[in-house]
Amino acid sequence: MIEFLAQQLREREAQVLTRRRREASTPTAPMQTIDGRTMLAFCSNDYLGLANHPRVVAALQEGARRYGAGSGASHLISGHSQAHEQLEQRLASMAQTVIPDARCLSFCTGYMANLAAVSALGGDGTAIFSERLNHASLIDGVRLARGERRVFGAVDELRAQLAASGAARKLIVSDAVFSMDGHLAPLAELLQLAEQHDALLLVDDAHGFGVLGPRGHGSLAQLGLRSERIVLVGTLGKAAGVGGAFVAAHPVVIDWLLQTARPYIFTTASPPALAHALLSSLELIEGEEGERRRAQLELLQTQLQDGLAPAAAARGWTLPRSDTPIQPLIAGDNAAALALAARLEDQGIRVPAIRPPTVPAGTARLRITLCAAHSAEQVERLLQALLR
Secondary structure (H helix, E strand, O other), X not given: OHHHHHHHHHHHHHOOXXXXXXXXXXXXXXXXXXXXXXXXXXXXXXXXXXXXXXXXXXXXXXXXXXXXXXXXXXHHHHXXXXXXXXXXXXXXXXXXOXXXXXXXXXXXXXXXXXXXXXXXXXXXXEEEEEEOOOOHHHXXXXXXXXXXXXXXXXXXXXXXXXXXXXXXXXXXXXXXXXXXXXXXXXXXXXXXXXXXXXXXXXXXXXXXXXXXXXXXXXXXXXXXXOOOOEXXXXXXXXXXXXXXXXXXXXXXXXXXXXXXXXXXXOOEOOOHHHHHHHHHHHHHHHOXXXXXXXXXXXXXXXXXXXXXXXXXXHHOOEOOOOOOOEEEEEEEOHHHHHHHHHHHHHOOEEOOEEOOOOOOXXXXXXXXXXXXXXXXXXXXXXXXXHHO
């Protein structure tokens, strides 16, 4: 077995697919010390710059003093603290923008939330329709579920699959913002099809929550969509800056997850101190400071797109249009993407190269992520480095 694995690793190395970790020794911020070197970083999902916000850090410290370091048990044993309950009520209130009478469950990670929701709702007798570009956690949730599985890549393809399905129950599963491209799924069309075919629509808004929509309520809110058929998954370690995740849905759906979702039932609850810190983070997201930070993000996105367009055309790069902080620069070849990332790093700028299987073959890219804490001068520094 060891020799087999070693050979597989050698093959990955030959295909320029080996992944390596980097060690950060300072908080998440535009200027971060990575592997002992201070660099300008465009690689974090801390879109609003809240991970090191003084109010959030102070709330985490207060939560630790009040609740201790850990929860001690699963939510259903003794680990569901007052902080968890307050967090779920606050998130449910936010989710009611898109789901009438929404209730909420909190999770340790977005990966676990997706595994739990998809596997518990996609049981025997249910047909699951999964978007081709979905995140790995959604794909793995579909694999764990016992229902029929269908993959679609366009609305028309999904429409035909739904029309042909004789399943008693149907579940449509899609990211809201695709994490490697930054573009939004056709959520209005997906919800319309869910209504027509008596299906639930599970939307993972990991990269939209906090960033898009009125008061940062996410992608569905930005489009003005609202339905009891929506099952909303959101992560709290990206724009919210801390960690964890949630599922918000109709009360019956939440009760079903609480009773049957194995990743929820059999996992120790996250530290209550994190939930306490997230209450402060959500206040920032919904308040005036959140509005200012979202406006700053939009300015930076426009600056980057306008500045990169001429260079991309000259160098054969592709710049898919993105109205989110995720700004991909597609180089194509794995080695080319790695070389581009290395040349930026030589200039003190950290932007990761993303390669298959995370993205399709031939679409290796730099995944540039912007943060509200970035300045226009820092974005200009990235532009000049790319132009050189």
